[in-house]
Amino acid sequence: MTTIAKPPATKSPAARASVISSLGSNPYGVFVCLMAALAGLLFGLDIGVISGALPFIAKQFMLNDHVQEWIVSSMMVGAAIGAIGAGWLAWHIGRRYALGLAAVLFVIGSLWSGFAGNPDHLIAARLVLGLAVGVASFTAPLYLSEVAPRQVRGAMISTYQLMITVGILAAFLSNIGLSYVADWRWMLGVIAIPAVLFLLGVIALPDSPRWLMARGRMPEAQAVLQRLYDDPADVEAEIREVTEQNAQPKQGWGLLRVNSNFRRSVALGAVLQIFQQLTGINVVMYYAPRIFGLAGFATHEQQLWATVVVGLVNVIATFGAIAFVDRWGRKPILYAGCAVMAAGMGVLGLLLHIGITSTAAQAVAVASLLLFIAGFAMSAGPLVWILCSEIQPQQGRDFGIAVSTFVNWAANMVVAATFLSLLSSLGESNTFLLYAILNIAFGVAVFLYVPETRGVSLERLGRNLLAGKRLRDLGKID
Template sequence: MDAVVVKIDSKSNLETPQMSTIADSNVPTHPRSKRFGLFVCLMAALAGLLFGLDIGVISGALPFIAKHFVLNDRAQEWIVSSMMVGAAIGALGAGWLSWRLGRRHSLVLAAVLFIVGSLWSGFAGSPEHLIGARLLLGLAVGMASFTAPLYLSEVAPRQVRGAMISTYQLMITVGILAAFLSNIGLSYVADWRWMLGVIAIPAAFFLVGVLALPDSPRWLLQRNRGAEARAVLQRLYANPADVQAELDQVNEDNTRPQQGWSLLRKNSNFRRSVALGVVLQIFQQLTGINVVMYYAPRIFELAGFATHEQQLWATVIVGLVNVVATFGAIAFVDRWGRKPILYAGCAVMAVGMCALGFLLHAGVAGLTAQVFAVASLLLFIAGFAMSAGPLVWILCSEIQPQLGRDFGIAVSTLVNWVANMAVAATFLSLLSTVGEANTFVLYAILNVIFGIVVFFYVPETRGVSLEKLGSNLMAGKRLRDLGKLN
């Protein structure tokens, strides 16, 4: 879940305080600059809200869709996973589109696809039409998951860049919660068409807002449009010295051309960092998070919640915990470090899934057992939201060297959506083949394996500059040692 791509430039705020030369004056001090910067960042982050809405809405609508079209489990899996197919394609093409069209125009295209896909979903006359509509929505989600954080990293003032990118992550969880609440309101009229189609309304607001956004200064400079880049920066920064400093920094970064396939072919060290990014994204999905997000009502039905209204209210609690726990990740990731939080998250997720599996094996009968089942699921959600959810995306950006960062992030994003699709397309089949309890125990085991992978291969990157991480990688150091300063 929570497909977020973070692009960080080589002089980002991940450097140690001793190495950083960024002055506090880089934060816009003029009220007009602050308002404009806030507007730019919030509009781009709204892509995360739409992303979350499309993830969350299907869980409430699916039971009504299945009843309306008389669908078996396999057909339901296709409806859910079709969006991931589109997202994988969208993420694969987003890098080229954002380079050719620019970040802003790519977001405009994503907004249009959100609107068309949502309306098509609401008016779908057959399961095939619904799958086609969700494929289109997936294209929008895939494009947004690459382009919005990239745009934010290039436009947000340097001193608040991390917070603004984290806002995108937070907006995804808010969108999921909003979808769960919307599902409850519309469940009383059993109208799945409104559940799916109503997303066109925030998508339209997003389109209007994105049309008012400026192009990325970095992209403009890459196109030799320096005067336009300066004009954008003048609106973002009140101090002319800050404008010039930012222009100098962007020009310096642009002197290092990106490499992709060529670097992958000729450099085994780069292949190691790409491989680690791929493994991290696969394990993020194997935690089982999107099983919960896509099939939450079905899981609560297994836990003994008889009515659909009860299942949806329980799902809302899941969304609320997801939002609150994400604040924990934002607060502690730069204090405690990446690996300690991932260890804790993997342990918590394994315990939550294992407890739910054992409860289902014993039989969830009575209010006490239901409460423990919900608590187990919420424990899992909290563990994911404060660890694997945001940290995998952060690590996937940090471990890639400057020469191949765009390519490495694009590959890991594509793999995330492919793994997402595979998990979503197999969950109901797993329930019917290996059994309900064994399915959740299997996810618990996978979370334990994830923790072992973190121990042996993931570096601690807190407080280490991207230049140092890249030089350690290219020098052939072990992946787990990339964050060591000597």
């Protein structure tokens, strides 16, 4: 095999545009990336739907705040368990079949939720949905990071986050339509329809070429790469780099025990996922109607319409991440996002302290909440998933991403299960001011520890990590 020069860490705007244009001219590559990203649509539907259904569920079963918190957070428990098992599944049966299993669990959990006869059954059904979300949230970004060209890897993984936001918006719209008949069963059960469509789409996906090469199935991997990449030189370069990495054994837990450098990347992935949840995003998504009630929206219908605006801003702002993550880089966007999120939560907290007693104050409260949503959607939402799929070395990638995904859902569960209690103990104003402070801390952590990974191959990032470079310098080339 001829020697291929290693690509530079960054490309000129013209070269990058050429890569994106090439991807766009490859219908198969676009189809593969979009189908994998559709896992995010189901993820988003399950996040968004509960905010509209919960008031009706609470009314029918006469539930207190504690039981409502468990109905919301039970999905996170399942997701944390699913994330633990997803690494094993993705390695032993492949990324494609792991996504297929997630699709089947989405169908089962959605139908069970719609037919649940009591709160216990509903909690169990949402545990199943959580298993699906845990497997999908681990496997989809991993799969996308392994099939997308490095020059557009950030944009492709951001598409997964975009699908999450689209799913949330679709759930909010569905909630409004079904709220007029107060039918929470349809709100939860209708998700089975897109889950079936996703299952059919997964059947048409190829296996990850990196996974195939790791299993010694080189001809199949080469055939997949030839369909994904238009340039034969890109195929040859990809095979060369992955082959070099696969020469080193996959160790996972063993690597974690003996290699302090790998422990650093695993720890960074976990910290990033914790901070993503401590921004307060899922508090807004799960309890949006309740938050808008605090902001002065009196009726449930008004609160649901306000959540639709939240979902719309969430979708629009995510396009910003897709457009700029591979142009500006990961860190500048995270800095901007942390500042915007802190400002949004801080203003909302101050308004709740002063009292929202006028139409003008209500408008400012809504604007601050939307500002927070925009900041998250263009930064921490997609970029944390991107970074967690990039910073792990090939030898322990499945294990490292499984740990960070598990931590994400464990933190998500804690946040969801404590928000109503925080409101009661700290007060409304102090709760949101706390989230503002946590967003500032997130920005500090980005400055100190997060590397700039734009345009750098996964293999180079892994080599720099295992060579002992500082975490923030992993993307630098000597």
